[in-house]
Amino acid sequence: MIVMKFGGTSVESAEAITRVVSIVAERLSRRPVVVVSAMGKTTNRLLQIADEAARGNRQHALELTHDLELFHVREARHLVCADDQAGIEALIREHFKDIEDLVRGLSVLGELTPRSVDAISAYGERLSSLIVTQAFRFHHITAEHVDSRELIVTDRRHTQAAPILDLTYSRIRQRIPPLVARGAVVVMGGFIAATEDGVTTTLGRGGSDFSASIIGAGIPAEEIQIWTDVDGMLTCDPRICDNGHRVRTI
Ligand code: ASP
Ligand code: MG
Numbered sequence: 001m002i003v004m005k006f007g008g009t010s011v012e013s014a015e016a017i018t019r020v021v022s023i024v025a026e027r028l029s030r031r032p033v034v035v036v037s038a039m040g041k042t043t044n045r046l047l048q049i050a051d052e053a054a055r056g057n058r059q060h061a062l063e064l065t066h067d068l069e070l071f072h073v074r075e076a077r078h079l080v081c082a083d084d085q086a087g088i089e090a091l092i093r094e095h096f097k098d099i100e101d102l103v104r105g106l107s108v109l110g111e112l113t114p115r116s117v118d119a120i121s122a123y124g125e126r127l128s129s130l131i132v133t134q135a136f137r138f139h140h141i142t143a144e145h146v147d148s149r150e151l152i153v154t155d156r157r158h159t160q161a162a163p164i165l166d167l168t169y170s171r172i173r174q175r176i177p178p179l180v181a182r183g184a185v186v187v188m189g190g191f192i193a194a195t196e197d198g199v200t201t202t203l204g205r206g207g208s209d210f211s212a213s214i215i216g217a218g219i220p221a222e223e224i225q226i227w228t229d230v231d232g233m234l235t236c237d238p239r240i241c242d243n244g245h246r247v248r249t250i
Contacts, residue, residue, distance in 0.1 A: 001180055002027070002223045005035040005190060005212035009229040011128050012040035014078035016229070017135045023227065024185060025141060033176060033186045033219065035212040036132050038124025039075065042068065043191075043205070049099070050120045053106035061103045069096040072127055079135040088134055092127065099123055114158035118202045122149070125189025125208070133187040144184040151175055152193035152214060154201045161193055161201035163214055172218030188215065 004027070006020050024032050037043075045068050052061040069092065076088050102120050106112060129145055136143035151171045154161035179186050190208025193201045203210050209226055216224035236244035 001031045001033060001177070001219050001221045002225060003035060003212050003216040003219070003221045004032045004225045004227060005208060006037065006227045007208065007229070008037040008040050008042070010227055011036050011038075011132060014075045014135075017075070017079060017132055018139075020132065020227075021135050021139050021141070024136070025139065028141070028185070030222070031180045033180065033188070033215060033221070034132065035188050035190045035208060035215060036125065036128050037190050037208040039072065039128045039131070042124035042128070043121055046099075046121045046124055047117065049103060050106060050112055050117055053103040054110060054112035054116075056107055056110055058103065058107035061107065062100060065096060065099050065103060069093070072096075072131070076131045076134065079131060080138050084134065084138075088131070091130060095123055095127055115199065118158045118161075118200050121202055122189075122192040122200045125192045129187050129189035136185055136187065142182075142184045144179045144186050146175060146179070146186055146188050148188045148190070148192050148211060149194035149198070149200055151188075151218075152203075152211065153196055154193045154203070156195050156199070156201070158201055160204045161195075163193065163203070164196070165214075167196070168214060169218040172215060176215070176219055 004024060010020055011017050024034055045064065049061050049064045052064065072092050073089055076092060077085055080088050106116060133143045133145040151168065153164045153167045176186055190211035191202050193203060195201055212224055212226060232246045233250065234244040234246060238244060
């Protein structure tokens with residue numbers, strides 16, 4: 001078994017998700033478990049929505065929610081066959097109805113707690129993992145979606161939660177290998193988790209790599225691969241120094 005993690009850019013559109021499907025398809029013999037981030041800039045958008053709502057800008061928050069919903073529906077549509085289109089759209093809409101409820105709640109309360117931040121930001125990976133699962137099926141690859149919140153158990157430090165490893169590993173070991181043994185690609189959202197009593201938490205920004213590591217350690221995997229959408233490795237960090245060049249061989 002291997003874990004293959006794909007970041008936000010790798011799943012930012014139907015086209016990108018289709019590339020992910022073909023990369024995974026080439027490695028089915030290694031029995032991959034796929035971990036995905038939220039699509040593109042979705043996490044930032046969700047945090048902006050939460051912020052606007054809590055400031056009382058309810059209408060603006062609902063408009064941003066609507067835009068994000070359209071984005072998900074539009075991309076997902078290209079990843080299912082005509083018969084399944086209504087199903088995936090309904091699933092996405094259901095999730096966005098819940099986000100709208102959260103927006104209304106936050107705008108009444110006028111306060112954003114770390115717990116609410118997690119509740120809202122978790123929707124990014126909840127949605128991307130469902131959409132990516134459908135994309136595998138569309139390409140005739142057996143895929144099973146597993147909600148990471150059922151397996152990764154954390155403490156209550158919302159937005160920066162730490163996994164309770166023994167509990168988490170035992171849940172992962174119980175759940176994932178049997179699905180993989182049946183020939184399914186297991187798809188899970190990174191970043192998201194839950195407390196022992198089922199309250200949604202997140203592992204901190206950029207936490208999907210951490211999720212992949214936890215899942216890989218829990219299975220246990222032969223290898224954990226962190227895929228990212230760049231052309232190669234540069235000789236220096238382009239944010240610090242912009243005259244680096246691509247390394248030909250390492
Ligand atoms: N989607 C989350 C974030 O943007 C987690 C991740 O991408 O690793 O921080
Ligand atoms: Mg990311």
